[in-house]
Amino acid sequence: MRTCILLFVLLLSLSTNSITGFRFPDPDHDVSNHLLNFTSYSSPWDYFKNFTGCQIGEERNGLAKLKQYFHRFGYIRDIPISNFTDNFDDSFEKALRIYQKNFNLNQTGILDDQTLQQIQRPRCGVADIIDGASSMHSGKTTADSHHHGDSTTKFHSVAHYAFFPGQPKWRPRNRRLTYGFLPQNNLPDTVKLTFANAFKRWAEVTPLSFVETEFYSTADIRIGFFSGDHGDGEPFDGTLGTLAHAFSPPNGRFHLDGAEDWIVDGDASTATIKSAVDLESVAVHEIGHLLGLGHSSVEESIMYPTISSRKKKVVLRDDDIQGIQVLYGGNPNYNGTSLIPSSTTTQSHQEREESSNGGVHNLNIRSCWWAYSFFVVLCYSILLM
Numbered sequence: 001m002r003t004c005i006l007l008f009v010l011l012l013s014l015s016t017n018s019i020t021g022f023r024f025p026d027p028d029h030d031v032s033n034h035l036l037n038f039t040s041y042s043s044p045w046d047y048f049k050n051f052t053g054c055q056i057g058e059e060r061n062g063l064a065k066l067k068q069y070f071h072r073f074g075y076i077r078d079i080p081i082s083n084f085t086d087n088f089d090d091s092f093e094k095a096l097r098i099y100q101k102n103f104n105l106n107q108t109g110i111l112d113d114q115t116l117q118q119i120q121r122p123r124c125g126v127a128d129i130i131d132g133a134s135s136m137h138s139g140k141t142t143a144d145s146h147h148h149g150d151s152t153t154k155f156h157s158v159a160h161y162a163f164f165p166g167q168p169k170w171r172p173r174n175r176r177l178t179y180g181f182l183p184q185n186n187l188p189d190t191v192k193l194t195f196a197n198a199f200k201r202w203a204e205v206t207p208l209s210f211v212e213t214e215f216y217s218t219a220d221i222r223i224g225f226f227s228g229d230h231g232d233g234e235p236f237d238g239t240l241g242t243l244a245h246a247f248s249p250p251n252g253r254f255h256l257d258g259a260e261d262w263i264v265d266g267d268a269s270t271a272t273i274k275s276a277v278d279l280e281s282v283a284v285h286e287i288g289h290l291l292g293l294g295h296s297s298v299e300e301s302i303m304y305p306t307i308s309s310r311k312k313k314v315v316l317r318d319d320d321i322q323g324i325q326v327l328y329g330g331n332p333n334y335n336g337t338s339l340i341p342s343s344t345t346t347q348s349h350q351e352r353e354e355s356s357n358g359g360v361h362n363l364n365i366r367s368c369w370w371a372y373s374f375f376v377v378l379c380y381s382i383l384l385m
C-alpha cells in the first residue's frame, strides 16, 4: 500500500514537471511533442566547424562568412563587408584575438576547437563591441574602504559589466516602466508570465518596477516575436544562431526569434529537442540590455553573450547586480549584495541564498544540541535523586 502511495506521488510530481514549449506563430502546439521526429538540428553557424586549425596566411573557402560574423558582433570595423575575402589576414587575426580575450579563451590567434565551439553557440544578437569600444573584458577595478575602529580595510574586486556608449538609462516617473506584447503574436498567459518573472529579477535589485500594459504602441518596452527580416536591419536566422536582440535605453524594442523552440515552463535541460531554448533565461538577459547593460565576459553572469541550448540561467550574478546598480542604485528592500564590494564578490546571489539557508540549518542543529544536553542533564539528575 505504502509503495502504491509513493508511486502515485512520484507520478504526480512528474506530471506537474512536464515541459511546455512555444513556437511562433502557432502558440498552441507543444514543441516537445511536435518535434519528436526531428533527429538532427542545425545552427546557421555549424558551417564554421570546417575552419578548424585555420591560421594567418591560409585561404579557406567561405572564411568571408566568418568575417561577416565578426563584423556583425563588432570585432571587425572599417572594412566594408563587400571587401571580405577568404584569406586569413592580419585584421582577421587581430579581431580573433580580441574575441578570444572577451570569451576567456587562450589568445592563440588560431581558429582552434575551443574558439570554434564558442563561435557556434547560440547567442544574443547585440554586438559585443559597439562603436569600436571593447568593454566586455575591461577589468574595471573598484575599491572601497571600510573603517573598523582604528583599522581601515580595503576591498578590491574586478567587475566586467559594461554599458552602451554614453551610458544611456531610463529616467521614468515614479521609477515605473511599462511593457507590452505585440498584439499579432497573441501570446498565451504562460508566455507572458515568463516575461513577468524575468522583469521581477531586475526589479528585486533596483528601485525600478515593471507593469504590463495592453497599449503596445505606447509602452516603454515593446516585446515581439519575429521571423527573418523584420525591418530593423537585424534579420533573425532561424533555429539557434541569434536568439533575440534588444535596444539600449530609451528605445525599448525587445525582439525574439520566432523560429526558436522556446521552452516556457519546466526544466529545459530535460527537453527532448536539442535546439530547445529557455525563454526566461533569454528574457532576463535582454532586459539587461533594455535597461542599459552591455555584454560581460564573466561566464556565469546573465550578461554573458552566449547561452547553450537546453540550459536555464536566470539568477543575476554580482557582476550583473553591480552594473545595474551603478545605473539605477539599489533596492532599499533588497537584502542581497549592494554596490559595496566585499571579500565574497565572486560569490553569487544564488550561492549566498544557499549559504544563508546553510546558516539557518546550522542554527537548528545547535538548538538541538542544547536541547539534547539539557535532556541528558535532567535524566542524570533524576537518577541521582
Ligand SMILES: [Zn+2]
Residues within 6 Å of the ligand: 124, 125, 126, 285, 286, 289, 295, 305
Ligand atoms: Zn546580449
Ligand SMILES: [Zn+2]
Residues within 6 Å of the ligand: 230, 232, 234, 245, 255
Ligand atoms: Zn529586431
